[in-house]
Amino acid sequence: MQEKQVKEITNRDVDFAQWYTDVCIKAELIDYSSVKGCMIIRPYGYAIWENIQKELDKRFKETGHQNVYMPMFIPESLLNKEKDHVEGFAPEVAWVTQGGEEELKERLCVRPTSETLFCEHYANIVKSYRDLPKLYNQWCSVVRWEKTTRPFLRSREFLWQEGHTVHATAEEAKEETKKMLNLYADFCEEYLAIPVVRGEKTEKEKFAGAENTYTIEALMHNGIALQSATSHYFGDNFAKAFHMTYLDKENQLKYMFQTSWGITTRIIGAVIMTHGDDHGLVLPPNVAPIKVSIIPIGKNHPEVLEKSYEMAKELKLLNIECEVDDSDKTPGYRFADCEMRGIPIRVELGPRDLENNTCVLVRRDTLEKTEVNLEEAAEEIIRLLVDIQDQMFLRAKMRRDDMTKTVTTMEEMKTLAETENGFIRANWCGKRECEDKIKEEVGVTSRCIPWEEEFTGGKCVCCQEEATQLVYWGKQY
Amino acid sequence: MQEKQVKEITNRDVDFAQWYTDVCIKAELIDYSSVKGCMIIRPYGYAIWENIQKELDKRFKETGHQNVYMPMFIPESLLNKEKDHVEGFAPEVAWVTQGGEEELKERLCVRPTSETLFCEHYANIVKSYRDLPKLYNQWCSVVRWEKTTRPFLRSREFLWQEGHTVHATAEEAKEETKKMLNLYADFCEEYLAIPVVRGEKTEKEKFAGAENTYTIEALMHNGIALQSATSHYFGDNFAKAFHMTYLDKENQLKYMFQTSWGITTRIIGAVIMTHGDDHGLVLPPNVAPIKVSIIPIGKNHPEVLEKSYEMAKELKLLNIECEVDDSDKTPGYRFADCEMRGIPIRVELGPRDLENNTCVLVRRDTLEKTEVNLEEAAEEIIRLLVDIQDQMFLRAKMRRDDMTKTVTTMEEMKTLAETENGFIRANWCGKRECEDKIKEEVGVTSRCIPWEEEFTGGKCVCCQEEATQLVYWGKQY
Known part of the structure; x- marks a missing residue:
């Protein structure tokens, strides 16, 4: 009998994708339904999520954050207020056009993320520097209309938490952005036993509307990278679009500075693909x-x-x-x-x-x-x-360390990417055209500019001109 | 300063509805947004909900229930499978008709409740009597397109938990239905200090698709009743519509028996209106x-x-x-x-x-x-x-006891209802026409047929024919 059940799942090294799906189903983490692109999280899968929630919620509260609940709908006009943000999200939202018997005058999207709602609320409740900072978090589900979906990794609806904070100064907001990324990284390493690279996204890969996006990147057993959590610094971009002002100590009207940060049920996929083996799931x-x-x-x-x-x-x-x-x-x-x-x-x-x-x-x-x-x-x-x-x-x-290799030329990078998956460390000049060319010719994208490794100079792997930073590259989920 | 803030809220006995809204806003429980009919639950309000969740979740788990998460969307064809259910809910659901750039072939409603999804799932995962019972619960938000809304009491989106269970026998399902109603009642009395009347809804007032609906009814400070939680026994109604069968010990194909039960953020409204005073909120x-x-x-x-x-x-x-x-x-x-x-x-x-x-x-x-x-x-x-x-x-x-009065004739009932609010105890013959007439002429509806009071015979308050039960009547939120 033991033999039988073990053989029911695909061998991990033969077909990683099928092995992953098999584990999700056979360990009774998820099930499918007639709702296309969405999944049912079964009791065992949900119990894992509850443990993740409990541990993170404790860490959020210890760092002074409070939970709130915002509406799940966003009126189209509100979503449209920040230009970069709406451009990033509008193509993938679900629209409610009818409520009961009446056709809606204005469409409502089901939240893909809630920056716009938090902005409106902060504009409303923050009057003076005494009301700052506001450190709010929300546990909820969000919807993004994905074309191809996979359990935990990419589904039209997923569970997550989204932190949204506002601060009197840019420095304080920047500090919060980094603090929360470190909180996620420590959580992944200490609680989920998943080692991560902490770093910053390039201009091309950052969040719609953000000034800086920080990320933690994990490497799955097959050498594919998985973005595991992100933290964004918005400066006063949204503040200007949403008139989020406050009176400072000198009674001057100032814009607030803002952050957001989130982690999703996708992290359960990371646990499966980091630790699982041919016998199934392996939980820390x-x-x-x-x-x-x-x-x-x-x-x-x-x-x-x-x-x-x-x-x-x-x-x-x-x-x-x-x-x-x-x-x-x-x-x-x-x-x-x-x-x-x-x-x-x-x-x-x-x-x-x-x-x-x-x-x-x-x-x-x-x-x-x-x-x-x-x-x-x-x-x-x-x-x-x-x-x-x-x-x-x-x-x-x-x-992960074994699967992290350094290259200095495009030839080396291509050969490496063709031979094996993993993180590729390579210097970069900072130009978008080199980043695009690397993606096109090598098939990898920039995962992050690492925080914990000093850039010591060198040439761009692509154009061989002076590099400005070290970048982790890889294929990603 | 104390004077000022206290005077900022309306006097409770002058305008109860305005007093209630004032408390919700001034105690910083909620805020409004540009999302019509929905509310923002602020940190203090959400902390109350978190305590309610924690205590109930503990009690659910102690009684063998497991948490799951179902998709927030229901395809129209799935909602349509049980006739009474869809008739009850279709007029008040929100419809998603567009996902990203594509118009959907089939509309999806945002769940108003999830019976249909649980039915489909149970039909899928339960094969034999060994798989029964399944005792699942879900914490989530649901949407009902209400025309007039009030903080906590009635809003287009609200937070709740919905328990959905399936059993091998009708007896076991009935027992579960009653057990969960008692769990809610004990929770309200022990944890929220809200006394409740436990009882059964009349045919007219029961849940769309249920065979029996049980309820706990609380009486607010102004004498208006508030339905505080409900528990439904479905028999095999949904099981037949969704082909929910299992093989029993004799290898015979049988239908499952089903229950569902829920409590919502509305219970926070009950806390406010049961205990609050002219100085604001009073929390147990x-x-x-x-x-x-x-x-x-x-x-x-x-x-x-x-x-x-x-x-x-x-x-x-x-x-x-x-x-x-x-x-x-x-x-x-x-x-x-x-x-x-x-x-x-x-x-x-x-x-x-x-x-x-x-x-x-x-x-x-x-x-x-x-x-x-x-x-x-x-x-x-x-x-x-x-x-x-x-x-x-x-x-x-x-x-509550002071505000509960017994009447035997329509004249008494009308005079009482015109003079004061509260529970009215009156016998009833069980006929729908008497129930309708009482609503029309007295302005009260049946709240429940109480469990804890024996019916000792008498005449129907309306038609004066032989009564079959004692009923609690009242105005309700």
């Missing part, structure tokens, strides 16, 4: 809804079942979420199912183990087995959970 | 985002400020959410502001108090003051919070 312990699955073996041994429940009770008292899989399926089937769902540790407990006062712990990331005394099981589980989290991050980082 | 301690506001008095006394922060730290260690209002506004202004926001306890601390090693505690519900020793303040605050919660419920219940 911190984000796993179930940390331990206890599997009693031997149908006619009530004492095994009893001990399993006792252990579950003990773990719950230690705040370790666990389950007892006492279904009537074969042990092999239950082992495979537990692996498919990526549960960090499975406990195997049979009559012979019980006689010896032991049980077997199997860690999901390496599938290594350890036999431990029953009295020491809880302690060992705690130790293992910490170790799995650490090791998963280190392995992902090592893989 | 359990749901209050801030339980204690410490107000230091005397600008040039750093030791007062220091002691205030020390007290705040002590309360936080005891898990009591509190704030120090150290703004440069006058004490009177800060007292009034704290009252407007309905914070259960305010602590007044001045230099003379500090000399005497005392502080003054003012409870929001009665505005009673107590002087206590600083060492005993925390203990007294804990005691007071419990007492406020209890007393608020008892006062609301006493008022």
Whole structure:
């Protein structure tokens, strides 16, 4: 039975895209419906999102942010107020044209993002410097009318949070933009065990209406980059379009400075594609809804079942979420199912183990087995959970580093991109035409100008003129 | 200053509707935007909703429910599958007709409720009796195209949770329906200090497509009833329309039995209108985002400020959410502001108090003051919070009971309804024509057939023929 279920998913290295979809379905993260391009997030997938929400919400509140809820509709005239913004979003929004029996005088779009609504609200409630800063966040769903869709990575509706803040000075807003990017990066590394490159988007890749866009970029197991969260500095662009002014200490009317930042359910796709393997999902312990699955073996041994429940009770008292899989399926089937769902540790407990006062712990990331005394099981589980989290991050980082290569000429860049996927480090002169040419000839786009690596000079990989920055390039989702 | 702010809201007994709107705005619960009929839920209002969510979500999970997320759109053909349901909802839905640049082949409605999506999903994932029951819940926003709207009570978009469950037997589904209604009732009484009448809706008032609708009805301060949560039993009506079948233990194909149940942000309106007074909001301690506001008095006394922060730290260690209002506004202004926001306890601390090693505690519900020793303040605050919660419920219940009157003839009923608002208890024969006549002539509708009061026989208040049940009647929001 174990064999059967494992074989039901495509081999990861044979067809990564199909493997990904198989995991989403077989681990019961999502399902499809008759609503084209949208997905159903099933209980197990949603429990992962709830953990992500809980952890991020805690970090947002610790940094002084407050949650609000804005309408899901945006009148067309409001969306049109900031020119760059509407140009970026109008081609991909869904329009409500009828409400009940009446045709609407003005179309409403279903929010693709809520800058315009926050702008209007801030213009309304902020009067003086005493009202600043405003540090708001919203958890909601948004809609972008995508043509091709994939579970978590790209769907017409997705869940996210969007932070929107206004500040008295440009410096303060810039600081907020960077602070939130670092918050996302720390969250991804500490909580999801996903190593990220922090950096800035080029002019071409930045958000519609932003002055600067910062990003964290992760590298999936197949070497494709995934933009995992972004943070935008708007200067006073929107403030001017929406008349967002306040009276400063000298009673002068000033424009506010603004930021926004967001992370979406797409990050669940990043967890799957960073850690998953041919047995299915592999969840880092911190984000796993179930940390331990206890599997009693031997149908006619009530004492095994009893001990399993006792252990579950003990773990719950230690705040370790666990389950007892006492279904009537074969042990092999239950082992495979537990692996498919990526549960960090499975406990195997049979009559012979019980006689010896032991049980077997199997860690999901390496599938290594350890036999431990029953009295020491809880302690060992705690130790293992910490170790799995650490090791998963280190392995992902090592893989990412292995897949990050530096080139100095277009020839090298082309050869590398044809041979393997991954991050390509290459200097750039800052000119749009070189960026376009690299995309056209090599098939990679600029992912970011990294924060944590100093640019030490050199020539542009494309035109061989003086470079102005180091850029990470890659194929992306 | 205190005088000024208090006078800014309308007197509750002079114009209840205006008083209500004033509180929503002045306590900074909501704001308006250019999106007609929708509201912005501001940080303080949203923090109340977050507390409601957290407590309910805990209770849902304790009773075995799991959260999921369904698409926000419903294709017209899917909505049309159950006849009664579509008749009830089609006139008030918003329609998306365009996605990006393309006109849609089939219109999508923005969900007014998600029965149809859950039905399709359950038909898809449930194969055998082993897959039952499924106990799902969803937190989301829904849209109903209302003509006249009011903050929290009626808006085109509102936040809610919708539970949708399927079961192998009618008995089990019926039990779930009632269990969830009791869960809502207990939550309202224990957490929001709102007494409710539990009961069943008449045929006329039940949910579109349901076999039975259960409701909890609360009575606002002005004697108008507010339907606070509902729970529906669908039998196999939807199951037949959506081919929701499963194989039972004897390998026979059977229809599933279904329920749904929901509570919305409207319940925040109930909190305001049950407990609020001429000074503003009054929040029951359990749901209050801030339980204690410490107000230091005397600008040039750093030791007062220091002691205030020390007290705040002590309360936080005891898990009591509190704030120090150290703004440069006058004490009177800060007292009034704290009252407007309905914070259960305010602590007044001045230099003379500090000399005497005392502080003054003012409870929001009665505005009673107590002087206590600083060492005993925390203990007294804990005691007071419990007492406020209890007393608020008892006062609301006493008022509700005072406003509940029994009549036996139409004359009595008309006179009563003309003189005062409140619940009217009156027997009914069960005929629709009597229900319609009562609405037309008396101006009240049936709120519910109460669960907790036995019907002991009598005549129908309208036709004076044999009655079949006791009914609560009233005007409603």
